[in-house]
Amino acid sequence: MGEFQIENNIRVLRFQNGEMTQDELAQKAGVTRQTINAIEAAKYSPSLELAFKIAKVFDEPFENVFQYTKE
Amino acid sequence: MSRKEIYAWSSLVLTLAILGYYLISVFGLPAEVENYSEQITALIWKVIGIAFLVQLVLDLLDSTKIGGVAKDERDKLIESKAFRNAYYFLMVAVITLIVNVLITDAVSQASGEKLFLALPFMMFHILVFVLFTAILIKSGTQIFYYQRGI
Numbered sequence: 001m002g003e004f005q006i007e008n009n010i011r012v013l014r015f016q017n018g019e020m021t022q023d024e025l026a027q028k029a030g031v032t033r034q035t036i037n038a039i040e041a042a043k044y045s046p047s048l049e050l051a052f053k054i055a056k057v058f059d060e061p062f063e064n065v066f067q068y069t070k071e
Numbered sequence: 072m073s074r075k076e077i078y079a080w081s082s083l084v085l086t087l088a089i090l091g092y093y094l095i096s097v098f099g100l101p102a103e104v105e106n107y108s109e110q111i112t113a114l115i116w117k118v119i120g121i122a123f124l125v126q127l128v129l130d131l132l133d134s135t136k137i138g139g140v141a142k143d144e145r146d147k148l149i150e151s152k153a154f155r156n157a158y159y160f161l162m163v164a165v166i167t168l169i170v171n172v173l174i175t176d177a178v179s180q181a182s183g184e185k186l187f188l189a190l191p192f193m194m195f196h197i198l199v200f201v202l203f204t205a206i207l208i209k210s211g212t213q214i215f216y217y218q219r220g221i
Binding site: 027 | 072073074076140141142143144145146217219220221
């Protein structure tokens with residue numbers, strides 16, 4: 001069985017939402033810009049609460065923002 | 072670089088500088104650099120001063136909430152891993168020291184000679200070194216996870 005990993009569309013969604021900066025998203029989600037950067041680069045898997053907060057900022061269903069896929 | 076990462080770097084530099092100053096005070100400088108002792112001491116004090124100022128500014132920023140969130144879940148996760156590693160090291164070092172004290176004490180009693188490592192001042196220096204190393208491990212672990220990702 002292959003390894004699963006968390007992928008996200010945050011970068012795409014930021015640009016679809018008026019070219020929102022990482023800093024703006026970080027402020028809306030209540031985290032640092034570096035954490036948003038780490039999530040985008042798949043260097044950090046956010047907590048369920050933060051993942052839902054990010055989805056709420058974009059007003060998108062959770063699965064449109066984060067996916068759990070096979071490598 | 073996040074504030075917590077800068078804090079970890081300044082903490083690492085500050086600890087190294089204080090440890091350096093402590094080691095120089097206790098053991099002195101090697102003969103080759105003895106002539107530069109004043110310059111080396113002045114440099115260490117400058118490093119300590121700068122690192123202390125950086126930490127002070129970061130603490131002030133955190134207390135005034137300027138510049139957004141100071142610490143989030145990722146920072147807390149990295150910090151907890153750093154504390155865990157430092158704690159493991161500290162426990163292993165302290166247990167090793169206690170076992171060492173028991174063994175050297177038994178050997179000293181049997182042979183009637185006081186071993187070098189059993190001397191109280193030597194134990195004190197080793198304990199101080201262990202504590203500084205634990206702080207270095209904490210800062211080092213934080214920097215490692217900030218650079219590599221978690």
